[in-house]
Amino acid sequence: MITPQIPKGFRDFLPEKKIIRQQIIDHIRSIFETYGFVPLETPCLEYAETLEGKYGEEGDRLIYKFLDRGGRAVALRYDLTIPLCRVISMYPELVKPFKCYQIAPVWRADKPQKGRFREFYQCDIDIIGTASVLADAELMSIMYAVLTKLGIANFTIHINHRKLLNAVAVSAGIREGEVTTFLRSLDKLDKVGKETVSGELKEKGFSAGSIERAFAIIEEAGTSDNHKAFLEKVGSLIQGTAGGEQGVAELMIIREALEAQGIPERGYCFDLSLARGLDYYTGPVFETRVETPKVGSITGGGRYDNLIGLFCKTPYPATGTSFGLERLIAVLEEMAGQDTRLSKTQVLVALFDKSLLGETVRVAKMLRDAGINTEIYFEADKLKRQLTYAANKSIPLVVILGSDEFKNGTVALRNMQLGQQEIIAQNDLVHTVKERL
Amino acid sequence: MITPQIPKGFRDFLPEKKIIRQQIIDHIRSIFETYGFVPLETPCLEYAETLEGKYGEEGDRLIYKFLDRGGRAVALRYDLTIPLCRVISMYPELVKPFKCYQIAPVWRADKPQKGRFREFYQCDIDIIGTASVLADAELMSIMYAVLTKLGIANFTIHINHRKLLNAVAVSAGIREGEVTTFLRSLDKLDKVGKETVSGELKEKGFSAGSIERAFAIIEEAGTSDNHKAFLEKVGSLIQGTAGGEQGVAELMIIREALEAQGIPERGYCFDLSLARGLDYYTGPVFETRVETPKVGSITGGGRYDNLIGLFCKTPYPATGTSFGLERLIAVLEEMAGQDTRLSKTQVLVALFDKSLLGETVRVAKMLRDAGINTEIYFEADKLKRQLTYAANKSIPLVVILGSDEFKNGTVALRNMQLGQQEIIAQNDLVHTVKERL
Numbered sequence: 001m002i003t004p005q006i007p008k009g010f011r012d013f014l015p016e017k018k019i020i021r022q023q024i025i026d027h028i029r030s031i032f033e034t035y036g037f038v039p040l041e042t043p044c045l046e047y048a049e050t051l052e053g054k055y056g057e058e059g060d061r062l063i064y065k066f067l068d069r070g071g072r073a074v075a076l077r078y079d080l081t082i083p084l085c086r087v088i089s090m091y092p093e094l095v096k097p098f099k100c101y102q103i104a105p106v107w108r109a110d111k112p113q114k115g116r117f118r119e120f121y122q123c124d125i126d127i128i129g130t131a132s133v134l135a136d137a138e139l140m141s142i143m144y145a146v147l148t149k150l151g152i153a154n155f156t157i158h159i160n161h162r163k164l165l166n167a168v169a170v171s172a173g174i175r176e177g178e179v180t181t182f183l184r185s186l187d188k189l190d191k192v193g194k195e196t197v198s199g200e201l202k203e204k205g206f207s208a209g210s211i212e213r214a215f216a217i218i219e220e221a222g223t224s225d226n227h228k229a230f231l232e233k234v235g236s237l238i239q240g241t242a243g244g245e246q247g248v249a250e251l252m253i254i255r256e257a258l259e260a261q262g263i264p265e266r267g268y269c270f271d272l273s274l275a276r277g278l279d280y281y282t283g284p285v286f287e288t289r290v291e292t293p294k295v296g297s298i299t300g301g302g303r304y305d306n307l308i309g310l311f312c313k314t315p316y317p318a319t320g321t322s323f324g325l326e327r328l329i330a331v332l333e334e335m336a337g338q339d340t341r342l343s344k345t346q347v348l349v350a351l352f353d354k355s356l357l358g359e360t361v362r363v364a365k366m367l368r369d370a371g372i373n374t375e376i377y378f379e380a381d382k383l384k385r386q387l388t389y390a391a392n393k394s395i396p397l398v399v400i401l402g403s404d405e406f407k408n409g410t411v412a413l414r415n416m417q418l419g420q421q422e423i424i425a426q427n428d429l430v431h432t433v434k435e436r437l
Numbered sequence: 438m439i440t441p442q443i444p445k446g447f448r449d450f451l452p453e454k455k456i457i458r459q460q461i462i463d464h465i466r467s468i469f470e471t472y473g474f475v476p477l478e479t480p481c482l483e484y485a486e487t488l489e490g491k492y493g494e495e496g497d498r499l500i501y502k503f504l505d506r507g508g509r510a511v512a513l514r515y516d517l518t519i520p521l522c523r524v525i526s527m528y529p530e531l532v533k534p535f536k537c538y539q540i541a542p543v544w545r546a547d548k549p550q551k552g553r554f555r556e557f558y559q560c561d562i563d564i565i566g567t568a569s570v571l572a573d574a575e576l577m578s579i580m581y582a583v584l585t586k587l588g589i590a591n592f593t594i595h596i597n598h599r600k601l602l603n604a605v606a607v608s609a610g611i612r613e614g615e616v617t618t619f620l621r622s623l624d625k626l627d628k629v630g631k632e633t634v635s636g637e638l639k640e641k642g643f644s645a646g647s648i649e650r651a652f653a654i655i656e657e658a659g660t661s662d663n664h665k666a667f668l669e670k671v672g673s674l675i676q677g678t679a680g681g682e683q684g685v686a687e688l689m690i691i692r693e694a695l696e697a698q699g700i701p702e703r704g705y706c707f708d709l710s711l712a713r714g715l716d717y718y719t720g721p722v723f724e725t726r727v728e729t730p731k732v733g734s735i736t737g738g739g740r741y742d743n744l745i746g747l748f749c750k751t752p753y754p755a756t757g758t759s760f761g762l763e764r765l766i767a768v769l770e771e772m773a774g775q776d777t778r779l780s781k782t783q784v785l786v787a788l789f790d791k792s793l794l795g796e797t798v799r800v801a802k803m804l805r806d807a808g809i810n811t812e813i814y815f816e817a818d819k820l821k822r823q824l825t826y827a828a829n830k831s832i833p834l835v836v837i838l839g840s841d842e843f844k845n846g847t848v849a850l851r852n853m854q855l856g857q858q859e860i861i862a863q864n865d866l867v868h869t870v871k872e873r874l
Contacts, residue, residue, distance in 0.1 A: 001750075002487060004526040004749065005487075006479075006480055006527075007509070007511055013477070013479075036780065036785075036810055036812030038779075038780050039452060042450075043447035043449065044556060045444055050441070068501075072444070074444055090441040091451060099812070107482075119482065130815045134788075135815050253794070260796070260799045310438065313438075357571075357694065358696065358697035361698055362697050368472065373470055374473060375536070389532065
């Protein structure tokens with residue numbers, strides 16, 4: 001006999017979990033489609049060379065890699081962005097801008113720990129083929145719509161711009177080639193605080209003067225309450241740097257678009273300390289932080305105008321964001337408490353009298369044809385046992401066909417929560433069931 | 438630069454394909470739920486030992502296997518049945534009968550050819566924990582409902598019973614231990630004909646007499662037009678064999694249940710030559726064959742009362758069927774012809790006048806809030822280019838905000854198919870768009 005077990009860091013989703021996951025995914029999909037996004041699916045396995053060298057040294061180590069039977073190195077998908085870039089370069093016929101969503105599992109051979117798995121879902125939306133920041137603004141509007149419609153209220157979308165950040169770094173005296181290294185440390189400001197970041201930067205060899213000047217600019221800009229005034233102030237601080245001015249101008253357009261979408265000022269902020277770790281971002285970057293429950297960032301993304309260039313000669317400007325589906329589900333589960341469902345069945349038709357087998361099946365069919373989720377109990381067990389089954393699966397209504405009642409053209413309908421039973425005409429069953437649900 | 442390509446036998450589903458797949462899957466899911474089935478999801482990776490030795494020698498060779506970073510042998514899921522058996526034994530708390538569905542990809546390192554892929558979806562429904570053949574009959578009803586509701590008309594569900602087949606074999610003089618080997622050849626009768634099967638059986642060492650006797654019983658039984666009369670005749674042919682009598686009695690109940698479900702007699706047949714290759718079936722076996730288009734079997738399954746016993750001591754009777762989702766999709770695509778959709782967008786709001794950016798976004802929001810799938814064009818390109826985009830993506834309506842019209846409280850609505858444009862009040866836009874769609 002084989003011990004039934006699954007590899008560490010992997011999960012089974014039993015129905016009560018899977019029902020919730022499926023509902024959330026369906027809901028998110030329908031919102032994406034309202035904005036004209038279409039679904040895309042890529043294979044779980046890619047050639048290893050497609051993935052390698054894209055996620056940094058540590059990322060590369062976490063790729064599940066192996067040789068296929070033909071001896072070629074293949075790998076399980078590590079994220080959804082690189083496969084998308086491969087798709088864009090393989091199928092130049094796709095109409096641009098190409099607006100797509102992907103909701104699919106990815107794999108990372110990471111150390112499993114609470115909330116971190118080796119197989120988990122990502123949920124990405126991307127817009128390929130336009131440099132317009134209206135596209136970035138649209139992604140933010142969608143983040144806002146998704147979270148709001150899921151009932152999450154206390155969140156803020158943090159927005160920054162890589163060109164603006166570069167301008168800040170350069171204004172502080174950091175050389176062009178070192179800006180990325182600088183930003184990677186700066187990205188931790190929110191989590192670990194100024195002193196730790198400052199220490200790390202000094203270790204990396206940045207001068208105390210540069211570090212101080214960069215912090216001074218960020219602090220002088222403050223945080224944005226009045227977003228328009230904030231952007232004007234930042235504009236004056238980085239005046240004269242071409243990239244910085246472009247960054248501020250683009251953030252201004254984003255602000256205008258978000259306002260037109262009816263997103264309140266408290267729903268987002270411009271945050272000069274937001275860097276987003278990945279090297280490949282080139283324009284606006286954004287992430288959403290949820291305050292209660294305090295789970296940190298729940299979406300993250302940005303513009304990556306040069307990434308597709310790794311696969312083809314046509315430069316496709318692109319922007320995208322990822323929803324942390326696993327965290328989103330965790331938040332919603334916490335909000336819902338114990339309100340999980342063991343089934344979606346609405347009516348159980350008991351098999352009370354074996355001689356009425358055909359009639360029992362017919363009644364179930366009648367209910368299903370009316371769109372009511374209906375189960376038949378498969379064995380002519382004692383009624384008590386059949387009711388226990390309904391109770392265990394939280395099925396609200398049970399229909400019982402007794403032979404006497406049946407001859408009179410009636411059935412018994414039992415309300416499991418009230419423990420009450422009523423005798424109703426068979427012709428009224430569908431109608432009455434719909435009323436009682 | 439990396440050449441963008443995917444491993445052989447793997448596929449990208451671009452939006453026009455993925456939209457159809459998603460619609461079919463959603464439709465099938467909703468039918469399963471009407472019958473009280475709940476979704477289940479297992480990891481893509483299992484320990485290799487969980488899968489090995491379950492699929493026969495050839496099957497084992499096709500498993501994608503590799504060592505994880507901890508040096509343990511893991512494997513990509515080969516089907517959905519074995520992971521389900523593992524789940525049942527790992528979580529004894531699951532309420533029985535446990536009725537679940539799974540729709541998910543599986544992997545087989547097979548030689549790719551037309552219609553055969555290394556990564557493909559399976560769609561399974563299973564009922565665990567009841568020996569009642571009403572469960573088997575329910576699976577058949579669901580097959581019937583799914584195919585009918587998908588618009589497939591010319592199909593027949595072929596039904597047989599392993600115990601009845603055993604009785605036929607034993608009646609023909611074949612020894613108990615050799616029945617499985619015998620049935621594996623018999624299973625090909627429909628595809629390759631009597632002579633080839635007979636030849637293969639002789640090669641395997643079965644006596645000409647036994648083979649003839651087996652064929653004689655199958656032929657004498659004929660095929661079922663009048664199902665009840667057929668089963669009575671078969672009953673008389675195998676009289677005296679305990680298993681055979683049980684088989685016929687169970688098929689009788691299945692017939693009664695199918696009739697009660699309103700399934701016409703021509704929708705199914707009892708077919709003594711149906712064996713279903715897999716060794717693990719113990720009771721009713723069934724598959725659906727589609728006649729036009731001639732694609733062969735599109736669902737297949739049966740009762741497997743002993744399989745879960747490989748993982749745990751509790752014997753769980755079980756029955757299940759698999760829908761050949763890939764074939765189903767191929768059939769539906771053939772039926773639909775070229776009617777594929779490049780997008781689900783209903784309205785494009787053109788960005789005609791840059792100074793009206795905010796208003797353009799607001800109009801799009803108004804349409805989305807009314808449940809209309811709406812895109813904004815992201816750049817203030819020439820109108821002709823924006824209309825070309827709408828045409829390329831088959832978006833039926835385009836809203837254009839000109840500054841003069843806008844001041845008068847109107848917008849232009851263009852019907853792409855008719856090439857006509859009308860001026861309407863902004864307040865009437867949602868209403869008019871819904872009328873025009």
